[in-house]
Amino acid sequence: MSFKEWFVKRSPLPEMWREHMAEYYAPKNFNIFYYAGSLLLLMVVLQFLSGFLVLAHYIPTAEGAYDSVYGIMYDVHYGWLMQYMHVDGVSLIFVLLYVHMARGMLYGSYRSPRELVWIIGYTTYLAFMAEAFFGYVLPYSNLSYWAGTVITSLLKSIPFIGGWVTTLVRGGPGMSGDTLGRFMALHVTLVFLVIVGLIVFHILYLHKVGSNNPDGIEIKANKGPDGHPVDGIPFHPYYSVKDLFGFGVWLIIFGAIIFYAPTFHHIFLERTMSTPANPLKSLPDVTPPWYLSPFYAMLRSIPNKNAGIILMVFAVLIPFVLPWLDRNPVKSTRYRPITRIMLLIFFINFFVLAYLGEQPPLPKYFFMERLGAFIYVAFFILLPFVSKFEPTRTPPARVRFHAH
């Protein structure tokens, strides 16, 4: 008996390899948007590595945190590289998350039978928000301090137990070194492990039902004599090699940002990160990072604290029920022109909201913010009706694919 046979008899890995790689049949008509998923996996691994290495030099105390982060930038060998990898990696993860979700919405990937894939994926997105927020507070800059204060004070609006929860999260009446201790614990253990677990489940649930594709038709409905979908190709080597190419292109972009524009015009790393926490001095304008600012713009578009919070929570949670709001038998918006236009307006509106959320809270933006919030909510309210009555084109029987 060779070593290989001996090993295969005892290991679940060859079977898992076949099920999820070598004999996982994915539609052959994936386009460029389908790089986002594998790139997200790559970025999570890189965030783990760079995060591990900056954590090795980080001190979670009110006195030490800010200086230790500056120590990483100036005293640790290549610390600046690890730091910028970790900071820019966050923004790039959110770029990829938005591309990944937009692709799912464009091609109806959230539709039956993939509702759970969407829900697990959307939960992962929320977990990434939490992970990003906790990481954001750790350098204990003045921005960290006030971002932490503002976000944790949102918890006060929880009915009955809000005050208790806020104190519990902060570890005291306000932000302090104790907050840093529990935020670091959350950032590096609990939330990170939740993200990893959710990603595993996201992929397992996807592989159970099979991948959707830009045409939104089920390739499993059309199987060849070998029992495999005729429009499917094995993930390995076809898509694994394709994704490897994507890794190469993406790492060039990632490297260019790290080396030539690490703060990305202070969008990825704000200027106010460069002053230490000061409980006596609020920032000139407290704006969230770009990837959270659409929701922030909606929050402040309503001049009433609790109503604003309710709108924001609604805006964050409503995509969970997206699979049930869409009632059209056709999945892909390739064959649903009205939904496609609605979606494009929705995406543009989301980025306009992101821009507005970064602006100072001046009255001239209020109307725009309210309009943006209205469009965001209107999309989800209109979708059940539009999808029911909109005219559609007939999707093709086989996926549209032209060999290069």
Next chain:
Amino acid sequence: MSDERQDSKHAPNVTRRRFLTALVTVSGAAVAGTIAVPMVKSLDPTAAAAALATTTIDLNPIEPGMQMVALWQEKPVIVVNRTPEMLATLDESEQKGILKDPNCNVPQQPPYCKNKYRSRVPEWYVGIKICNHLCCIPHYRPKKASVAPWWLGGFHCPCHGSMYDLSARVIKGSPAPHNMAVPEYDIDVAKKTVVVTKMYPLAHLC
């Protein structure tokens, strides 16, 4: 390119594939190696740690026969102000033949300290107070017969009983293999200061 040319069963261009696979493997390894270097390097001692490299010790408070321990790079450095009687015990231990390395042939000290005093100036002993055996901190025992009836004065380790003379030369019968290490230092007798600069690279601490 037609569908058939892509199909491995019909016309695989094996040479081209092998070349591309090798190209991807080699360039992938180059990328991984390039990022691995800064990643591993980031765990090196920081510049802040390196900035704490030197320590200046004021010799004024140390009276003859007394010693003082200063912290240098997280290590205890002992400075002993040896009296002529104490220096005489160094010859005595050499004559008795109880030392493992009386001539300091193992480079446990910079070349300028390779003498029986193991120091730049005979009365001032400057050394790292870490036992060569398993990194414990030996006790300073200058009194004769304080450790054993034959004891001439020196250092005695509380962990495993290693013994050293007043130049920190290891005495036979100790588990420690070498004399205690002496760092590189400058001494200014007139200003009564010692500046410990760096570890002598050949010396074994423990």
